[in-house]
Amino acid sequence: MYKVIGGVPIQPVHRASCHCGAVRLEVELPDGVVDPRRCDCSLCRRKGTIVATVPLHRLRVAAGREHLRLYQLNTMTARHWFCGICGIHTHHQRRLDPNEYGLNVACLEGINPFDLGEVPTSDGINHPSDRAPG
Numbered sequence: 001m002y003k004v005i006g007g008v009p010i011q012p013v014h015r016a017s018c019h020c021g022a023v024r025l026e027v028e029l030p031d032g033v034v035d036p037r038r039c040d041c042s043l044c045r046r047k048g049t050i051v052a053t054v055p056l057h058r059l060r061v062a063a064g065r066e067h068l069r070l071y072q073l074n075t076m077t078a079r080h081w082f083c084g085i086c087g088i089h090t091h092h093q094r095r096l097d098p099n100e101y102g103l104n105v106a107c108l109e110g111i112n113p114f115d116l117g118e119v120p121t122s123d124g125i126n127h128p129s130d131r132a133p134g
């Protein structure tokens, strides 16, 4: 977990926004930025975002809910939200654990995700939800 990124302290309730500012989030991050990672699934590798784990109840859409657009694919479990004006992906509901969001770290106010340095990459190509049970 990261409590400070590039000299910027993560607030217990940190604000986040899309690029144009229409969509604003409030994210409770009592433990800082948790488990930042990239993902190499077909969608994430196109976006190139670094996401962090946030339980559903710790992320609120403070403004611009009407601008959020939903993109779903494949098993239709994950819910990928992005701003309909500027196109920036802000967060998604994870299909591995639908009780969690993946938050785009770059949307956190004042945070430059490049200050994280190297982050691990999740094996999204071989996502467990894509495998046949058993």
Ligand SMILES: [Zn+2]
Pocket (backbone or CB within 6 Å): 018, 019, 020, 021, 022, 023, 083, 084, 085, 086, 087, 088
């Ligand atoms: Zn926007």
